[in-house]
Amino acid sequence: MTLTEIRPEDLKPEQFIAAQVEEIRQAVGDGLAINALSGGVDSSVVTLLGHKALGPRLRTCFIQNGLMREGEPEYVVGLFRRLGVEVELVPAEAEFFSALAGLTDPEEKRNAITRVFYRDVFGRLVREGKARFLLQGTNYTDIEETIAGIKRQHNILEQLGIDPQKEFGYRVIEPVVRLRKTAVRVVARALGLPDELANRPPFPGPALAARVIGEVTRERVAIVRQATAIVEHELRTTPAFQYLAILHEDRVTGIRDGRREFGLQVDVRCWDSTDALQGTPTRLPFEVLDRIAGRITGEVPGVVSVTYNITAKPPSTIEAV
């Protein structure tokens, strides 16, 4: 079966929503379904489509990996509650941080997060629950990148540690698989998701762990979370594609209250880009850069140095890990 893209200009959002809701209903019948909500636009749209189709027969889980932005779980749960959807919080911080302990290689860190998410936490929810239908927010770009070898093949059942041959009956439903991000955002707005969520800058799968160079610990995630909140607040009105803060492992010499302090360094990046494949650093006014640096060194304990990325992608990448 060849999958064709539905381009934004061909998308009729109301019709698309009705068709997907009907398709989910047909597929699940009177069964039970489950999905994981990350707070990104893809999984948010899938959650709303699923609830329109199945109501309480869809169990939506928000996995607390301890790597999210400030106030993120509360924000997502509150937002969906206002939309009439109950989200189940699944505490799993300890599992993620113990899998990350001692890892410094970016690929090993990514693998650990993927493994804990799929095999351990979400896999356990699926295997121990009665749902045999999995709703998944795979989009058209994911499929293309998997084919191109940029992303790992992500057969969801395999990732969950479920052998489809042995454990017959599981079925995966991917309602937005024919849409790219722009089209997903159109559907999001048509479903009543607020603009702030529909227009959210992309956030990486490994969450704040992608923004910690070196070992990912609770303490280091707390630092980059605070720096991220400052950068996101100061740049919230920027039309930039994406903006982020990265915590270095390197320490640099600083001076505080007249004394030397061998402190932390945070790298700020802000990107102009249309598709994340190429990007250039946004030419932010120095007044803004000053304020960001002043707030981060003033508010985040231990940070004595803030830098701004001036390298294009390529040869840089959007994120650092």
Next chain:
Amino acid sequence: MTLTEIRPEDLKPEQFIAAQVEEIRQAVGDGLAINALSGGVDSSVVTLLGHKALGPRLRTCFIQNGLMREGEPEYVVGLFRRLGVEVELVPAEAEFFSALAGLTDPEEKRNAITRVFYRDVFGRLVREGKARFLLQGTNYTDIEETIAGIKRQHNILEQLGIDPQKEFGYRVIEPVVRLRKTAVRVVARALGLPDELANRPPFPGPALAARVIGEVTRERVAIVRQATAIVEHELRTTPAFQYLAILHEDRVTGIRDGRREFGLQVDVRCWDSTDALQGTPTRLPFEVLDRIAGRITGEVPGVVSVTYNITAKPPSTIEAV
């Protein structure tokens, strides 16, 4: 004895030079003197004052620590030869790099460089030579900072491993000790030192080792040397106080020829300052920052990311190590 500053506005450079030359002559008589030339403005002025006073009875050594900027030894030797002064190159790279091997703490790195310079290399030259007079480029700011406890007490004989009680007869002469940098520059020009040397931005004592985060190896110094040459060339017409490149120990993800590259990161700093006690990042045009980043990632092997410092001093420091 209280030392009073000669302020730039009170300085009569020709008179100052004549007085210092006379003082050195009186002190040394028909003896021999030695000094170490770093290529900075202080030791350059002292070298010329000493040669005016003593001619070939002053032995001037340039210690090759392997941590200098691109072409630095050749530049300094050639410049002084044109001024009629022969400088003796003392190869000592191996001693410095073996003392630095395995060290990552900034204070330990600084100590190792100081120890190898004074105790091992220059100390050996002094102890094995016949000179009993040491010319030293200590300036008024050094004295103030020593009193304030910012710099280590630097009794030169003690640093050289010479016990003045036991080994009687050594004497230290500090011709520019009553001048601050601005006044030293005035004297430098009056002595015929070219503007490019007289106006050189400050360069740290530990040289490029101060710009390598983590272990200082020949390979890593070579990388930061190349980045430094690019930054100094691109910013050579900037009226900034100081500009530099720092090599991180952290590696970050980059992309080159479509493939992931876990590469190096260089931090560029350019300071507006009058006295180095406080500083703000120079608001360089983004065109300049773009060009610097493009040249460093394009010309220096393995570098995939370049950042620009946006933090003031304090809480940053001018250098990073």
